[in-house]
Amino acid sequence: MTEIQSRREFSLNVRIWDITTRKRKNRPFRLRWIVGGREHGLSFATKPLADSRRSELWRAMQRGEAFHVETGLPESEFRAAEESEREEEPPVSWFAFCRDYVAARWPAVAAKTREGMADSLAAVTLALLKEGAAKDIVARDLRRAARWSVVPAHQSEPVPEKLKAAYKALASSTRPVADIENDPAVLRAVEYRLAFRLDGKPSAGETYRRRRRTVNTALDFAAAGGIITKNPLRSLQGGRKGFFGEVDRRVLVNAVQGRQLLAAVSYVGSWHRARGRRLVAFYAVMYYAALRPAEAVGLRFADCELPEPAEDGEAALWGTLTLRETRPVSGKQWTDSGERHDKRGLKARAASSDRPVPIPPVLVAILRDHLRTFGTAKGGRLFANERGDLVGSSTYWRVWEEARALALPPERVDSPLAGRPYDLRHACITRWLNAGVPIAEVARRVGNSPEVIHRRYHGCVDGHEEAANAKITKALEDEGDTA
Known part of the structure; x- marks a missing residue:
């Protein structure tokens, strides 16, 4: 079970025990309860405090509320704590997310897939720069710096001299990943960077498909990790009009x-x-x-x-x-x-x-x-x-x-x-x-x-049109015979 799955597991199988007394000066009153087979406990300085907490847990159980297996909290308390934690944590920047995402997938994928991930994420990085950031740095250098930065081995190496300015801009000036979900303009910019080259010409159909597939998977990963609530790219119609992967005759x-x-x-x-x-x-x-x-x-x-x-x-x-x-x-x-x-x-x-x-x-x-x-x-x-x-x-x-x-x-x-x-x-x-x-x-x-x-x-494939025409002609002749 992954950490994300563990954080999300709840159970209705709850047992709350009576309060016990231990020979301790500071917190002698012990409250214990079990959620999904996992035991939890709290110690209190006075019995009324212990009774109050036991009553809160008991009322949540009586309401039919599920409890979080890992923390032992009723679901309502767990959600409130999770929301508070989210508000306190600084938002995850696109630059930091890309590095963590590639590092997580690196051991299990082939070299060409690694290279494709770096290329796709680097293309989108240009859409995630804060307004006015890196205005004196050419887009090609920013993409090169983005590709270099996601290689796990490079995180312990000095930044190449020719990429230092671009790398610094990316590390300090990329938007939070959540902006893709919350700001329609950012989502449109992401879609544009997937579909067009740096010179403004449409990217090759296969390149567009590969990049979109890669970024889609990355945003699914972000949603599973709680960085965003859902993958907004899936709400856009997939595939560029006029391209279905056919071979050009x-x-x-x-x-x-x-x-x-x-x-x-x-x-x-x-x-x-x-x-x-x-x-x-x-x-x-x-x-x-x-x-x-x-x-x-x-x-x-x-x-x-x-x-x-x-x-x-x-x-x-x-x-x-x-x-x-x-x-x-x-x-x-x-x-x-x-x-x-x-x-x-x-x-x-x-x-x-x-x-x-x-x-x-x-x-x-x-x-x-x-x-x-x-x-x-x-x-x-x-x-x-x-x-x-x-x-x-x-x-x-x-x-x-x-x-x-x-x-x-x-x-x-x-x-x-x-x-x-x-x-x-x-x-x-x-x-x-x-x-x-x-x-x-x-x-x-x-x-x-x-x-x-x-x-x-x-x-x-040749010959299909002639064969189809012959079948239609025969059908028309048959209709004429029976008219």
């Missing part, structure tokens, strides 16, 4: 574009250093097997079943990738190991579970060629950077940007088409759905729920 590559992009990757960098060539298979597992980048980083040779090439006249065989871990990239301050790559189980699955993904012969051939050329990296991993270390996000992003410039016509380079390596996964999932693979099977292979697949990709 403009990012999807067709088969020709996909092959051209993979070929262009091999031309990035010098042939000797093989900066691009060693990542062709890395992008291929996203394009042909719908892996997430963090899953590709953690892929090992032991997780791969790669059949031998087919003999003349034999059909090429499918292989299997058995995914067991992900290696998401985070800053060193967010991981327990102090390394940039966290080591986690599969997303949205138990830590010990795996996910087998069948792979087509074309990907089997690409992976076998990759192993012949580059072998395996440390720990049996398939992919490594030029130094033999884990492939970082900056590495595969830079190579991808150069490959797009080589593969796409100039007028398409600035378009959303395959703008991110992750868009290769979107293209693969869409291909499977258009091929008629059931949504449940697609969801199993890619590690999502069927609901997520349907919600995010329903606008990318």
Whole structure:
């Protein structure tokens, strides 16, 4: 049972004992009573005082009033004492709350989640500054200071020189958390900071959803701890109009574009250093097997079943990738190991579970060629950077940007088409759905729920309009036949 739950537990199971006398000079008269199996007692200097207190407790019990198990007080007295205590305590500032909240959740969450919490709370911090505070400090520095301040390890370290002014402003000039609940203008400012970037442009849909979800959870935590009475963000309609998490069709590559992009990757960098060539298979597992980048980083040779090439006249065989871990990239301050790559189980699955993904012969051939050329990296991993270390996000992003410039016509380079390596996964999932693979099977292979697949990709599946039109035409014809 948490401290918050303990403070809130009441019981009607109350027994009040008779007053007893002890051999003590100062307070010889003892009153004892039991609430929910827990004994409480008070000592008094005179018997009339003891009798008076016993009568008060007895009357509360006769009224059917519940008693607080921990303190033994009737509920009315406990509430009055709690209200008095709340009035006496200074309000909890947003700055102090964010530090305490992140410290409470830090041990149980992954590095990427820690980084996401810091980013979301820092974005909202700008809405919680008192009017006129930090007017000479740029917003970007305030956000950086807010992100730095919530890392538990930083609380015992000196503030970096470039963040000192911003940190001082945050520590002394953030509003109480209760202002989010009590001041509609503050709540509107919080919603604005969730939905817009520092330059005033709307934030990306997924960024908005992640930040809102994080702040929502934080305010639930504040409500559970009695800092606020309820989470006011839940009273606002969730989700921004026009955004439901659908994949933008403009990012999807067709088969020709996909092959051209993979070929262009091999031309990035010098042939000797093989900066691009060693990542062709890395992008291929996203394009042909719908892996997430963090899953590709953690892929090992032991997780791969790669059949031998087919003999003349034999059909090429499918292989299997058995995914067991992900290696998401985070800053060193967010991981327990102090390394940039966290080591986690599969997303949205138990830590010990795996996910087998069948792979087509074309990907089997690409992976076998990759192993012949580059072998395996440390720990049996398939992919490594030029130094033999884990492939970082900056590495595969830079190579991808150069490959797009080589593969796409100039007028398409600035378009959303395959703008991110992750868009290769979107293209693969869409291909499977258009091929008629059931949504449940697609969801199993890619590690999502069927609901997520349907919600995010329903606008990318071709042929639905024609099929629907054919059914309506037949229905109209049938009505005409019976008229």
